[in-house]
Amino acid sequence: MKNMLEFFIKYRALIGIILLLVLLYLAEPSATSITIGFFLIIAGTAFRGWTAGFLNKDTELATKGPYTLTRNPLYFANFILGLGIAVSGNTIYTYAIFVFYYFTFFPFLMAIEHHRLKKQFGEKYDEWAKKSNVFLPKIKKVDSSFNISLYMKNREYRLLFYSLFVIAVLIFQYIRLTRAS
Numbered sequence: 149m150k151n152m153l154e155f156f157i158k159y160r161a162l163i164g165i166i167l168l169l170v171l172l173y174l175a176e177p178s179a180t181s182i183t184i185g186f187f188l189i190i191a192g193t194a195f196r197g198w199t200a201g202f203l204n205k206d207t208e209l210a211t212k213g214p215y216t217l218t219r220n221p222l223y224f225a226n227f228i229l230g231l232g233i234a235v236s237g238n239t240i241y242t243y244a245i246f247v248f249y250y251f252t253f254f255p256f257l258m259a260i261e262h263h264r265l266k267k268q269f270g271e272k273y274d275e276w277a278k279k280s281n282v283f284l285p286k287i288k289k290v291d292s293s294f295n296i297s298l299y300m301k302n303r304e305y306r307l308l309f310y311s312l313f314v315i316a317v318l319i320f321q322y323i324r325l326t327r328a329s
Contacts, residue, residue, distance in 0.1 A: 157260070160253045168233070171245045172314070175237035177322040185236025186315055192229025193311045196222055200304035201294035209269045211276045212292035217285035219276075220261070223254050224283055229311065236318045258282070 214221035234246035
């Protein structure tokens with residue numbers, strides 16, 4: 149079982165890309181689903197981008213910006229982004245793929261991350277964790293400044309391009325379907 153879990157975690161990005169391609173193939177977007185999905189995709193992408201500006205991986209514990217709202221802002225942003233893609237796809241299959249992928253990988257990843265950070269940062273992690281929600285962000289004012297160099301270092305700009313590409317594919321899928329009917 150452990151080897152299977154390690155396999156899925158190691159290849160989660162590849163599995164995600166394959167499932168995204170299947171999702172895009174099965175999509176039957178409407179103007180409404182693309183519009184709603186677009187805003188969710190952009191919101192998820194923006195939240196991930198904002199988060200990347202506070203994350204100095206494996207060097208320091210991120211506790212500012214979105215990390216004051218939730219312990220897992222990247223996973224929360226992925227949820228919003230994935231939901232946007234599923235909504236845009238507009239079929240039971242797109243929702244099923246999203247639910248399967250997200251809930252197969254992300255709860256395990258959050259648990260692994262929790263144990264890794266607790267081990268690496270100890271008491272500092274425990275104190276911070278008491279003040280922040282595990283997943284859903286707290287609604288409160290955040291008074292930290294975004295660091296563009298961390299955003300670039302984390303190469304989060306790539307997700308913006310991928311997101312725009314997915315939206316474009318869904319729009320072309322919508323145009324193709326409306327012309328065929």
